[in-house]
Amino acid sequence: MKVNDVVTVLTALGTEYVGKMAAMDTNGITLADPKLISMSEQGMGFAGGIAMTGNKDPKQVLINLSQIVFVTETNEAVVKAYRQATSGIIT
Numbered sequence: 001m002k003v004n005d006v007v008t009v010l011t012a013l014g015t016e017y018v019g020k021m022a023a024m025d026t027n028g029i030t031l032a033d034p035k036l037i038s039m040s041e042q043g044m045g046f047a048g049g050i051a052m053t054g055n056k057d058p059k060q061v062l063i064n065l066s067q068i069v070f071v072t073e074t075n076e077a078v079v080k081a082y083r084q085a086t087s088g089i090i091t
Helices: 076-087
Strands: 006-011 016-025 028-040 043-046 060-064 068-073
Touching: 006 028, 006 076, 016 060, 016 076, 028 068, 028 076, 043 076
Parallel strands: none
Antiparallel strands: 006 016, 006 068, 016 028, 028 043, 028 060
């Protein structure tokens, strides 16, 4: 995985984020345009923000290394949905 790849991050609390990898170092991983994955009766989707009291669409988030269970490549269907959600362009 490299900078600007769309990745999935699973945290120790089971929270799942999708975003463009901006950096990864001993502090953790920084995601640009992060999206929180949410589940509802309609299926999987992106939440309006990454925290209930945070800004709607933060530009960047650092996920502390101690909270990361794993980082992996994101499924291509989710990558397409992510790109649509962050750019407004339908692919």
